[in-house]
Amino acid sequence: MEWQGWILHCRAGYEQSLASEATAAAREIGVHGYCRAREQSAYVVFHAPAGDAPQQPPPLVFARAAAGLVDELQGLPEGGRAEAIAAALPPATGGASPWLEYPDSDEGRPLARFCRRFAGPLRHALTQAGVTAGDPQKRLRLLFPDSRHCLAAVGPASGWPGGIPRLRMPRSAPSRSVLKLEEALHRLVPEHEQPYPGEHAVDLGAAPGGWTWLLRERGLTVTAIDNGPLAPDLAQDPGVEHRRTDAFRFRTRAEVDWLVCDVVDRPQGITRLMAQWLREARARAAVFNLKLPMRRPLETVRHALEAIRATGARVHAAQLYHDREEITVYARRTASRNRS
Numbered sequence: 303m304e305w306q307g308w309i310l311h312c313r314a315g316y317e318q319s320l321a322s323e324a325t326a327a328a329r330e331i332g333v334h335g336y337c338r339a340r341e342q343s344a345y346v347v348f349h350a351p352a353g354d355a356p357q358q359p360p361p362l363v364f365a366r367a368a369a370g371l372v373d374e375l376q377g378l379p380e381g382g383r384a385e386a387i388a389a390a391l392p393p394a395t396g397g398a399s400p401w402l403e404y405p406d407s408d409e410g411r412p413l414a415r416f417c418r419r420f421a422g423p424l425r426h427a428l429t430q431a432g433v434t435a436g437d438p439q440k441r442l443r444l445l446f447p448d449s450r451h452c453l454a455a456v457g458p459a460s461g462w463p464g465g466i467p468r469l470r471m472p473r474s475a476p477s478r479s480v481l482k483l484e485e486a487l488h489r490l491v492p493e494h495e496q497p498y499p500g501e502h503a504v505d506l507g508a509a510p511g512g513w514t515w516l517l518r519e520r521g522l523t524v525t526a527i528d529n530g531p532l533a534p535d536l537a538q539d540p541g542v543e544h545r546r547t548d549a550f551r552f553r554t555r556a557e558v559d560w561l562v563c564d565v566v567d568r569p570q571g572i573t574r575l576m577a578q579w580l581r582e583a584r585a586r587a588a589v590f591n592l593k594l595p596m597r598r599p600l601e602t603v604r605h606a607l608e609a610i611r612a613t614g615a616r617v618h619a620a621q622l623y624h625d626r627e628e629i630t631v632y633a634r635r636t637a638s639r640n641r642s
Contacts, residue, residue: 305350305353305354305355305356305357305370305371305372306349306350306353306355306371306372306373307335307347307348307349307350307355307370307371308324308347308348308355308358308359308368308369308370308371308455309345309346309347309368309369309371309443309445309453309455310324310345310346310347310348310359310362310365310367310368311344311345311365311366311367311368311403311405311406311445311464311465312344312345312346312364312365312366312621313344313364313366313406313621313623313625313626314342314343314344314405314406314407314408315341315342316364316599316621317339317340317341317342317343317344317345317346318339318341319364319599319600320337320339320346320362320364320365321337321339321346321348322600323362323363323364323365323600324337324346324348324359324362324365325337325348327359327360327362328348328350328355328359328360330360331356331360332354333350333352333354333355333356334350334351334352335348335349335350335351335352335355336348336349337349342407342408342409343405343407343409343410343447344405344406344407344410345405345445345447346365347371347374347453348371349371355370355371356370357369357370357456357457358370358457358458361618363600363603363607363619363620363621363629364600364621364629365465365620366406366464366465366466366620366621366622366623367443367457367461367462367464367465368457369441369443369455369456369457370455370456370457371453371454371455372391372392372395372454372455372456373390373391373453373454374451374452374453374454375387375390375451375452375453375454376450376451377450377451378449378450378451378452379450380450383420383449383450384420384423384424384426384427384428385427387424387427387428387444387452387454388424388427388428388430388431388433389431390454391428391431391433391442391454392433393431393432393433395433395434395442395454395456396433396434396437396440396441396442396443396456397434397437397438397439397440397441397442397459399425399434399441400424400425400428400434400441400442400443400444401441401442401443401444401463402417402420402421402424402444402446402463403417403443403444403445403446403463403464404416404417404445404446404447404464405445405447405464406464406466406623410447413446413448413449416446416449417446420449424444428442438459439458439459440456440457440458440459441456441457441458441459441461442454442455442456443455443456443457443463465623466623467485467488467489467623467624469481469484469485469624472519474515474535475512475515475516476510476511476512476515476532476533476535476536477510477511477512478512478624479512479513479564480512480513480515480516481624482512482513482564482591482622482624482625482630483512483513483516483517483562483564483589484516485622485623485624485630486589486622486630486632487589489620489622490589490618490619490620490630490631490632491589491618491632495587495634496520497517497520497522497559497560498520498521498522499520499521499522500521500522501521501522501523501559501560502522502523502524502525502558502559502560503517503522503523503524503525503558503559503560503561503562504524504525504527504552504554504558504560504561504562504585505517505524505525505526505527505562505563506527506528506549506552506561506562506563506564506565506575507527507528507549507563507564507565507566508524508526508527508528508532508544509526509528509529509530509531509532510530510531510532510533510536511526511532511533511536511542512564513562513564514526514532514536514542515533515536517560517562518536518539518541518542522541522559522560523541523542523543524541524542524543525542525543525545525554525558526542526543526544526545527545527547527548527549527552528544528546528549529546529547529548532544549563549565549575550571550575553584554584557583557584557585557586558584558585558586559585559586559587560585560586560587560588560589561576561579561584561585561587561588561589561590562588562589562590563575563576563588563589563590563591564590564591566593567593568593569592569593569594569595569602569606570606572590572591572592572593573592573605573606573609573610574609576588576590576610576631576633577609577610577612577613580610580613580614580615580633580635581613581614583635585635586634586635587632587633587634587635588615588631588632588633588634589630589631589632590630590631590633591625591628591629591630591631592606592628592629592630592631593627593628594627594628594629596627603619603629606631607619607631610631610633613633613635614635614636615633615634615635615636616633616634616635616636617631617632617633618631618632619631619632
């Protein structure tokens, strides 16, 4: 199948950063094209006029989800809309169950109701036309910027519609920040590198303890670093050692399995701190956030990730759904043990 480009979901307000990132990443793999990006739309379309784009783009920090563009349908009729979409798409486009998606924006969220109501008729029309009889490892993703405009794409069957994870806030967790770390572990950390019981973690900027709580749920012991108080249950947990000290000054004597950090500080300061821990082999792996400036966020991210890679660490980074004006980074030293 010839891919016309990519559909890329993102956080509203970061369309231009994603467009610049996608265009540069495409150029590096020999694909020349351009992006269509509208402010606050929460998605970007990369067009490859030569039809030579791979189905999936290279990893993009500002993309929540990505899929290979198949077709763009505009001016869909109010009556027979499902049949019109099915007729326009080539057979065997995706897996057995398509995803109907809408932009995660003020303008797009009201389309959630439309997508729910339209899903049944559209699935029936696609099945009748033989459109969804393809590879079960692929997913037909249909993005509706409005009810008469559909962008059709094909991507992996894994992931979440629109790149938005369906995570529940645990009742006993001390803060919603737990969802940020949970999403990071799902999306950025390979299965064989996940935290497991018996490992030891340091949580910089821990209070009130959302990230510490999740690591304890996974069976790790945690040294929580923060001058502020932890939630009462964590403060009394024998698996948590609370050190009331500054996150930038604390060091361990021995190497720890995990370093996690959600400290509010300039990205340059957090980058230097994380790079020091990794370079000095004080942590095997790290998950941390970088707060983004309003100006030149993509340039800030590039410099930060280059500095972390310079320590010899392998790096994955993304602006997650539960992130706001920040990105989350997972770094693992290449000399670390690799579990199978």
